[in-house]
Amino acid sequence: MIAKRIIPLFLLKGKRLVKGTQFNGPFVDVGDPLSQAMIYDAQGAEEIAVVDIEATSQNRCINTDVINTMIRKCRLPISAGGGISTLEHANSCFAAGADKIIVNTSAVTNPSFVKELGKEFGAQSVVVSVDFKREGDKVFPVTHSGTKPVDRDLEELLLELVEAGAGEIILTSVDREGTLSGADLDVYKSLTGKISVPLIASGGLGSYDDMVELFKSSDCSACALGKMLVLRDYDIVRIKAYLTGRKIPVRDA
Amino acid sequence: MKIGVINISIGNVGSVVEAFNYLRHDAAPVSDPGKLDKFDLLVLAGVGNFSTAMGKLKEFGFADALKKQVAAGKPLLGICLGMQLFADQGLEDGTTEGFGWIPGSVEKIKESTEKVPHMGWNNVTTSDKVLFAGVDESAFYFMHSYHFDVANSDDVIATVNYGDSRLIAAVRKDNVYGVQFHPEKSQGDGLRFLKNLLESLA
Numbered sequence: 314m315i316a317k318r319i320i321p322l323f324l325l326k327g328k329r330l331v332k333g334t335q336f337n338g339p340f341v342d343v344g345d346p347l348s349q350a351m352i353y354d355a356q357g358a359e360e361i362a363v364v365d366i367e368a369t370s371q372n373r374c375i376n377t378d379v380i381n382t383m384i385r386k387c388r389l390p391i392s393a394g395g396g397i398s399t400l401e402h403a404n405s406c407f408a409a410g411a412d413k414i415i416v417n418t419s420a421v422t423n424p425s426f427v428k429e430l431g432k433e434f435g436a437q438s439v440v441v442s443v444d445f446k447r448e449g450d451k452v453f454p455v456t457h458s459g460t461k462p463v464d465r466d467l468e469e470l471l472l473e474l475v476e477a478g479a480g481e482i483i484l485t486s487v488d489r490e491g492t493l494s495g496a497d498l499d500v501y502k503s504l505t506g507k508i509s510v511p512l513i514a515s516g517g518l519g520s521y522d523d524m525v526e527l528f529k530s531s532d533c534s535a536c537a538l539g540k541m542l543v544l545r546d547y548d549i550v551r552i553k554a555y556l557t558g559r560k561i562p563v564r565d566a
Numbered sequence: 567m568k569i570g571v572i573n574i575s576i577g578n579v580g581s582v583v584e585a586f587n588y589l590r591h592d593a594a595p596v597s598d599p600g601k602l603d604k605f606d607l608l609v610l611a612g613v614g615n616f617s618t619a620m621g622k623l624k625e626f627g628f629a630d631a632l633k634k635q636v637a638a639g640k641p642l643l644g645i646c647l648g649m650q651l652f653a654d655q656g657l658e659d660g661t662t663e664g665f666g667w668i669p670g671s672v673e674k675i676k677e678s679t680e681k682v683p684h685m686g687w688n689n690v691t692t693s694d695k696v697l698f699a700g701v702d703e704s705a706f707y708f709m710h711s712y713h714f715d716v717a718n719s720d721d722v723i724a725t726v727n728y729g730d731s732r733l734i735a736a737v738r739k740d741n742v743y744g745v746q747f748h749p750e751k752s753q754g755d756g757l758r759f760l761k762n763l764l765e766s767l768a
Contacts, residue, residue, distance in 0.1 A: 315680070315688045315728065316705060354753065359687055359707075385584050390707055390751045410580045412613075412709070412751065435614040435647075437683040437709045480683050480711070509677060511685050534686065564687045564705045566753060 316564035317528055317556070318359035318535035319549055321542050322515060323349065325365045325379060325395065332540050334491035336366075336444075336459040343543040347382050353542070354387040356549035357566030361391050362415060362483070362537060364442075368396025369418050369457060377409035384410030392440050403430055407438070415483065417442040418456040421463060421470065424477040431478025436510075441479035443471060445500065446487045452500055459487040468504060475510050482508060483537060486516035491540050493519025501531035513537055519545070521555040528561045567764055569593035570605035572632075572648075574612075574622045578750075582611045582645065585750040589761055599631035607641045607767060608632070610648035611750075613709065616656030616672055619647055620664065629665075636667060641741045641767050649737065649744030650714050658712055667742045669717035675710070680729030683711040690735045690747070692724035697736070697743075697762050704755040706735070706747035714746065 323330050323346060330349055331340035343349070350361050363383070365375035375395040383391055393406045394415025403414050414434070420427045420441045430439045444455050445467055454463040454470050463470070471482060484504075486497040496517045504512060511534035514527055519541050527533060541547050553563045569586045573579045573595040586593035586609075593609075602608060610632070612619055623629040636642055644652055653664040656672040664672070675682045687705040692698045708726065714734045716722050724736035726746070737744040743763065749756035 315684070315686050318686050357753070381580070384578075384581055388585065388588075388751065388753045388756060390709065390748070407578070408575070410578055412578060412581075412748075432615070433618075435711070437685060437711050438613055481685060509681055510683065511681050534681065566705075 314562050316359070316562050319552060319563070320360045320362050320513065320535055320537045321353045321358050322537040322539050323361060323363040324539070325363055325375065326367055328376070328379065330543070331366070332491060332543055336487050336490055341544065346379050347386060349543070350383045350387050350391070353549060354389050357553065357564070358389060358549050359535070359564065360389055361387070363391065363393050364415060365395025366458065372396070374398070374402035375406065377405050380406060380411050381409040394440070394442060398426070400429060400433060403434065407434065413438045413440050413480070415440045415442050417444065420474060420479070421454060421456050424473050427474055427477040427479055431480070436478045436480035439479055440481045440483060441474045442483040442485065443467075443474070444485045444487050447497065455487060467500070468507065471504070471508060475508060479510060481511045481513060483513040483515050485537075489517025490515070492517055493540055493545070495519060495523045496527050496536075498526060498530055501527060501533050505532045511535060521552065524552065524556060525559045525561060528556070567591050567606045567768065568604060569607045569609060570596040570602060571609045571611060572628055573597045574619070574626050574628060578613070579611060581750045582609055585757060585760060589757060589764065591764060599627040602631050602635050602640070607643065607764070608635060609643045609645065610651065611645040612647040614647060616647065616650060616658040616664070616712065617660065617662040620651060620656070620662050623651070633665065636742060639741050641743065643763065644742070644744035645750070646710060646746060646748060649746055650712065652737065652742060652744050653714055656712070668721050668737050668739050668744070670715050672712050672714050675713050675728070675733065676731060678729045678731065684708050684728050684733065687752075688726050688728065690724045690726050692736065694723040694736070694738075696766050697738075697759065698724065699762050701755045701758045706749065706752040706756060706759070708747050710746060
């Protein structure tokens with residue numbers, strides 16, 4: 314059986330990693346991308362995702378030198394995103410060594426871009442990242458780092474993105490991000506059995522049991538971890554030991 | 567051992583080169599098909615589309631050069647799409663002729679109980695105690711929507727279970743070796759596989 318993946322999610326600001334809350338500052342410096350990547354590689358992370366959080370607003374794509382230094386020293390898959398809005402951007406990430414690219418705003422606002430990327434690079438290399446917010450019972454997608462609501466049904470949007478050629482979906486709760494208050498389980502539960510590509514839950518995971526609940530109650534293939542890893546006393550070795558004890562299939566590394 | 571990693575910009579040549587260099591072998595990307603003679607092992611790595619990759623190999627003159635090298639007995643390792651190109655044909659975007667070193671065709675993974683792409687770390691099953699010495703039950707990193715349906719089971723050296731399907735994880739025929747997983751992305755176990763391969767060739 315394929316193991317559930319644990320994916321440290323790095324937020325890049327300039328040349329440093331940072332962590333905030335609900336997509337906002339204040340951002341705390343949490344280290345150097347290369348040294349952090351080497352640490353999680355050694356701990357047995359399944360992948361690393363790195364996203365430049367200023368790229369879209371500055372009209373550029375992620376700094377590919379950062380990707381390249383990580384790729385050279387690490388022996389695990391690395392996906393990269395932030396501001397990727399053209400095939401050239403995507404090409405520069407792959408040329409720097411990224412295994413997958415992550416597209417967010419440009420995919421949600423223009424699903425045909427996903428189609429283009431899938432055709433050029435293969436669906437398995439294209440990760441679409443979708444952010445959502447909740448107001449009471451209502452959940453809705455947002456773009457531009459959580460600032461712009463999108464008037465679409467979340468599930469319908471996800472299905473359209475899969476149809477367009479997304480190889481994986483990272484689905485992030487903006488409200489939970491950086492809060493360590495647990496994932497928005499209702500959303501992942503409601504999508505179980507509906508998304509034909511791997512779904513990665515992101516936002517809010519803050520304890521071992523948050524992860525157990527996520528994997529027991531949904532069919533998510535992976536989870537992205539941020540604050541829990543970089544600002545709390547957790548590591549991937551102990552997380553996996555706990556998940557194994559609770560019968561969640563994880564890789565023994 | 568001198569290792570040449572074919573560079574036709576279809577994926578991550580850098581990681582493969584770095585993995586071999588980490589094992590203290592002399593690996594380099596090779597962009598000139600006329601220089602393949604200089605290497606003891608050739609590596610064809612790549613992700614993406616079967617027909618695009620085959621087209622690029624022809625365009626850059628690597629298709630014929632590789633056929634000559636393989637016919638002369640030079641060891642060749644294919645990784646992911648690189649391995650799939652060993653097939654008779656690929657069925658992504660119509661039918662494209664492959665190298666035909668290992669009979670079979672490359673087709674889309676059937677969506678059954680599991681999601682497609684087959685993405686992540688999965689354990690292999692193998693009876694090959696040389697190439698998989700010490701890692702014969704290990705998990706390696708897979709990332710693919712198409713799989714190699716190999717015609718002769720003698721050519722298969724490792725498989726991987728995914729849902730109801732048993733997919734090909736590794737093939738070997740004479741001097742041609744292929745892996746569906748990414749050893750260069752599979753941490754210590756991936757390096758061990760590459761080390762085993764290099765030692766078996768030494």
